[in-house]
Amino acid sequence: MKNLLKKFLKQFSNNVLLFTLISILLGLFIGAIVLLAAGFNPILAYSTIITGIFGKWKYISYTIIRATPLILTGLSITFAFRTGLFNIGAEGQYIVGSIGAAAAGYFFHLPMFIHIPIIILSALIAAGLWGGLAGFLKAKFGVHEVISTIMLNWIALYLQNLLVYTEGFQKPGGETSYDIQPTGIITLLNEWKLSEAGRAWFADHPILFDLFKTPVNFGFIIAIIVALVVWFTLRHTTLGYKLRAVGFNKNAAEYGGINVNKNMIISMSIAGGLAGLAGAVQVMGVSHNISLLAAMEGYGFDGIAVSLIGNNTAGGCVFAGLLFGALKYGGQKIQPAIGAPSEIVNIVIGTIVFFIAIPKLISLLIKIFRKKDNRNVR
């Protein structure tokens, strides 16, 4: 038994995936303790969350919708991180991306197959410049990207609030911009499902009806494709090589003739673009406009946790994004169902991140365990 445990621990210390899974379980476990302490039944709470995620096709669909922007902001943070940069600015880049998308979506009148790429492109450019600005400030003046991106986040927030109240863009009487043109919407069967024919057809297909009740959209597919592109770029291109070299060892990269400053700007621009894409997908697929922001929406900050849980890999971000989306979506259901505060989910997520961020603690536990074992042998 002891041997088995030892073997297991050894496996686990070398295996990132297993390590992540354990952290997730620990997170759930500590969440359970908190629930218990607050006088709720954790099993009931968790089963409510699980039913809340998988109980209906509609729920699964919502989970994916929630996960999509998180995957993209997670990829943004991952990308910058691989170049040794900490992109706290995904939040602001997300906002700027959604502004770009909303503007291009409303002001341009184009056929769908051009309009959608144009919207995506304007979001990419706007947010790419926003991210690149932080990279430029770092390269040119040595301003730390954490500081500059935090400030840029607030600038982005107020920029959006300003624009939402700008005549010609503001929807009369509302605190939102005009909706984007129908040609820019990527919500699946957006109009057809409300039409006579659509309703009639869906009446015969209840599962699909359930699934399509939600603003389910192409965004998830875009996120998956982007994750593949990010993976390919980092692993298989000279650009990825340069960025990783800069991330691992700036000095050696410079010595080897790689332009460190240029690559930092490129990395931040791409990271910005990725976060901006999250904003674009949200505008095109879910909200169809931008609205007055009282506070940050948190997609960018959640992306940091997604990136961490995903071990700063592209594939990991997809799974972590889904997990995150599921917990966030399913978690909000425990409040109406059993009266437990849905913030409990934030505790769970926080704990997971905590355990992942301190692998040292786990390896220390293993070390202590092994030492005890050694002594017994002696």
Place this chain on the structure above:
Amino acid sequence: MKRTGQKVVDMRNITKKFGAFTANDNITLTVYKGEVHALLGENGAGKSTMMNILYGLYSATSGEIYIKEKKCNIESPNDAIANGIGMVHQHFMLVKPFTVMQNIILGMEPRTKFGTIDLKKAEQDVISISEKYGLIVDPHAKIQDITVGMEQRVEILKALYRGAEILILDEPTAVLTPQEITELMQILKNLTSEGKTIILISHKLKEIKEAADYCTIIRRGKQIDTVKVSDVTESELASKMVGREVSFKVDKKPKIPGETMLKIEALEVLDNREIITVNKLSLEVKAGEILGIAGIDGNGQSEFVEALTGLRKVKSGKIFMKGKDITNKTPREIFDHKISSIPEDRQKYGLVLDFNVAENFILENHADEPFAKSGILQHSRIFQHSENLIEKFDVRPKNSFKSARSLSGGNQQKVIIAREVTNDPELLIAVQPTRGLDVGAIEYVHSALVHQRDINKAVLLISLELDEVMNVADRIAVIYEGKIVDIFDAQNADMNQIGLMMAGGKS
């Protein structure tokens, strides 16, 4: 062989395994009070592992440790320090933006009665220890501004400040100038006469002969012998260490140098404190010759090389390569002028330690064919290239996918040399290329440099080890306070005279 006194360190039958690899195989090390005991072995032989066990950084797979004839369980450096063991690592562990004094007292700060740090006492303590053992430092200088040699003194002081009775020095002279080495030897004598015991990890036979009383030789994790140093010759030690006969002499045929490749005119470079460190330096290096620059650390060598390789701006003066001006070009442009270099700090500048060996081999060429086509890396070609170089330059282990971090110092250096030489440079700049390497690897590096010269390339060798410059170079330039004081033909050079000039004396 009989020794007397107290056994301060007695490591019995130590075995340490890392997975299937046995780093230490049943090694017994006994050190008596007041002696300098050398631990001799090639890179990767297991010396550092043995000492890391003693210092509590690793725990032995089996075996026992007795300190002052009492069995001890050393599970962390704190345990080691509590047992009077201090260690100075090869790669220093200092807080760069802190001052010398702050680093020394870190973790053991003297307190005033208000609980704040007693700076006055700290300073007095530091100065008194530093004077007692002749380790002169400026307590208020920041670590980032001092030389590597100074950093080492700080490390030694740090251990002494913690009350170390047993001092482990890991390759202490690897970074020192000849004068500093002499001083260090004196310091070791001072320490032992005060009753301190020293374990010296080294692969430099000369200094073992000079400083150590006893020597334990380790080869590939096995204990070969423990000898009284005065009973053996240097070459006996060498063959015990390597397991074969080693030649110390660099094999070199006479050669007439060709045209001038590198020409430097009145170069002026500032250091980080904006002080002129390279001062109107002029120099020429010809094809088919090795020009060695001899000098004591901190006389502008680092800044000079950084200016040459494009990492540091030139204040005034010109650098020409084959008649073309390369002053203040980027590292990339300089590389494109067929200048390659082996950097002084291989872990900081030479390698991306988290990249694997194959990736490190293409650091400069990753964007060129055949390693990349239209921006896409060609992994199979990169792998093939790596396997070829590993074979040709005998990098061990023979595995392209090993991270550079996991290689021994000697093999890391081989990776850099393989990469730089394969670039087929017209000028090869080698800075301290054998720093921290063992005899076998040094032999290899020197012959690689001589080979470049023999195929009519220019080689600029910058080294703090006068022996190396004397042995390898065709012409020797002496640098002092950022100026070339004089240039000698290696054949008629007199070591004493050069040594004197390095220290600022007139010829």
